[in-house]
Amino acid sequence: MDKVFVTRPLLPDLDCFVEQLSEVWRSKWLTNMGEKHNELEKKLQKVLKVPYGSLFxxxxxxLLTAIKALNLPFGSEVITTPFTFAATPHCISWDNLKPVFCDIEPNTMTIDSEKIEKLITPNTSAIVGVHVYGFPCDVEKIDKIAKKYNLKVIYDGAHAFSCEINGKGIGTFGDITMFSFHATKLFNTIEGGYLSYNNPDMVRKIYNLRNFGIRSEELVEEIGINGKMNELQAVIGLLNLKLFKKEQQKRAQIKAFYDENISKIKGIRIPKxxxxxTNSYQYYPIIIEDEYKISRDELYEKYKQFDIYTRKYFYPACCDxxxxxxxxxxxxxxLSVVNDIKNRVLCLPFYGELSKDTLHKIVGVL
Ligand SMILES: Cc1ncc(COP(=O)(O)O)c(C=O)c1O
Structure with a gap:
C-alpha cells in the first residue's frame, strides 16, 4: 500500500488545465487582475453566498490585509484562539497588534465565546475567531460581544470553504472572513486566498491594500502590498470549482463510514x-480520551508503522x-481546554480518493 497522508490535493484533469492554459498563453496576461482572476472572483461570491469578495x-x-483594512489602533489587543495554524496569531503580530489567547469550547474547538468578555480591556480592538476544521465559531454571541464593546470581528475561515450557518454563507459573519485556497484545502488554487465582507466601502480599500495602493498609473492612494492572485492559480480555481462538490460528497461518505465504525470504540470521541x-469536509478530527487503550501520541506512532500519516492538528498550540x-x-x-485537547486530537486521512481497503485499514488500527 502507498503511503497514506492526511489529505491529497484536489486536481483537475491535466488536459483541461492545458486547454485553459493555452488561452492564458495566447492572451499573454499572466497576473494583475486578469480575465481568469476576475471570473473566479465573481463565481466565488455565488458559491460562498457573500456580497463582496477579493482574491489573494x-x-x-x-488575513494580514483583512486586519490592516480595519485600521485597528497600533499595539492594541486582539482576542484570538491558540488552537489554530501559526498564520492566525502571526498575522495579528505582523500587523503590530498583540494576540490575547483565549480558551476554546470542547466540542467545536473554536474560541469559547463565554470566556471572551473576561479578557476585554480598554486596549482591546478586535476578536479573531477561527472556524477550525470548518466547525463554526459561536458567531451570534461573538457579534453581541463585539457590538457591546465596539470591537471588530475577523474570522479565519481557512477550513470553512462553502460552510453555511442557517443557510447563510459563513463568510457573511463578522467584518471580514478569510478563506485559504492552499493545496491542502478542500478547494485549492495551489496557493490562494479570499476575503469576504458585507461593507461596500471595503471593496476599494481591500483592492488598494492588495495592489500596492495603486489606482492608476499616476495615483497611489494607500500603502499596500502585493497580494494578487495570478492567472495560473485562477485557472486551477475555475476548474476545481467544478469538482469540489463531488469531492465533498465522497468525503461525506467517508465521514459516515468513520462515524459508524469509530463511534463504537470506547474512549474515542467524535466532535459534532x-x-x-453545513460541513466543509476539510478534516476529520477525533479526540482520544483517557479510557482509550493508548495515548494520542502512541496512536500517531502506531499509524506510522502502517505507513498511515495522521496529523496532530493543532499540536503544539500557538501559545506554546x-x-x-x-x-x-x-x-x-x-487555557485548560486547549491544553487538554491539543494532547488528544488526531486528524485522520480524509480525502475522496481513499479506497475501501485503506479505510478499513485505518479503522482497523483503531
Ligand atoms: C487556520 C489557518 N489559517 C490560516 C492559514 C494560512 O493559509 P495559507 O496557507 O493559504 O496562507 C491556514 C493554512 O494553511 C490555516 O489552516
Missing part, C-alpha cells in the same frame, strides 16, 4: 458539527510556540 495570492496575505451548519511563550507582552488566559 494566499490566505496569509489575505452543530445542527444548523517559542515566539509567543517568551514574549512577556503576549497575554495568556486560562
Amino acid at each position: 495570492n494566499n490566505g496569509t496575505t489575505a 458539527m452543530p445542527e444548523n451548519t 510556540y517559542e515566539c509567543y511563550k517568551n514574549d512577556l507582552s503576549v497575554k495568556f488566559a486560562d
Whole structure:
C-alpha cells in the first residue's frame, strides 16, 4: 500500500488545465487582475453566498490585509484562539497588534465565546475567531460581544470553504472572513486566498491594500502590498470549482463510514458539527480520551508503522510556540481546554480518493 497522508490535493484533469492554459498563453496576461482572476472572483461570491469578495495570492496575505483594512489602533489587543495554524496569531503580530489567547469550547474547538468578555480591556480592538476544521465559531454571541464593546470581528475561515450557518454563507459573519485556497484545502488554487465582507466601502480599500495602493498609473492612494492572485492559480480555481462538490460528497461518505465504525470504540470521541451548519469536509478530527487503550501520541506512532500519516492538528498550540511563550507582552488566559485537547486530537486521512481497503485499514488500527 502507498503511503497514506492526511489529505491529497484536489486536481483537475491535466488536459483541461492545458486547454485553459493555452488561452492564458495566447492572451499573454499572466497576473494583475486578469480575465481568469476576475471570473473566479465573481463565481466565488455565488458559491460562498457573500456580497463582496477579493482574491489573494494566499490566505496569509489575505488575513494580514483583512486586519490592516480595519485600521485597528497600533499595539492594541486582539482576542484570538491558540488552537489554530501559526498564520492566525502571526498575522495579528505582523500587523503590530498583540494576540490575547483565549480558551476554546470542547466540542467545536473554536474560541469559547463565554470566556471572551473576561479578557476585554480598554486596549482591546478586535476578536479573531477561527472556524477550525470548518466547525463554526459561536458567531451570534461573538457579534453581541463585539457590538457591546465596539470591537471588530475577523474570522479565519481557512477550513470553512462553502460552510453555511442557517443557510447563510459563513463568510457573511463578522467584518471580514478569510478563506485559504492552499493545496491542502478542500478547494485549492495551489496557493490562494479570499476575503469576504458585507461593507461596500471595503471593496476599494481591500483592492488598494492588495495592489500596492495603486489606482492608476499616476495615483497611489494607500500603502499596500502585493497580494494578487495570478492567472495560473485562477485557472486551477475555475476548474476545481467544478469538482469540489463531488469531492465533498465522497468525503461525506467517508465521514459516515468513520462515524459508524469509530463511534463504537470506547474512549474515542467524535466532535459534532452543530445542527444548523453545513460541513466543509476539510478534516476529520477525533479526540482520544483517557479510557482509550493508548495515548494520542502512541496512536500517531502506531499509524506510522502502517505507513498511515495522521496529523496532530493543532499540536503544539500557538501559545506554546517559542515566539509567543517568551514574549512577556503576549497575554495568556486560562487555557485548560486547549491544553487538554491539543494532547488528544488526531486528524485522520480524509480525502475522496481513499479506497475501501485503506479505510478499513485505518479503522482497523483503531
Ligand atoms: C487556520 C489557518 N489559517 C490560516 C492559514 C494560512 O493559509 P495559507 O496557507 O493559504 O496562507 C491556514 C493554512 O494553511 C490555516 O489552516
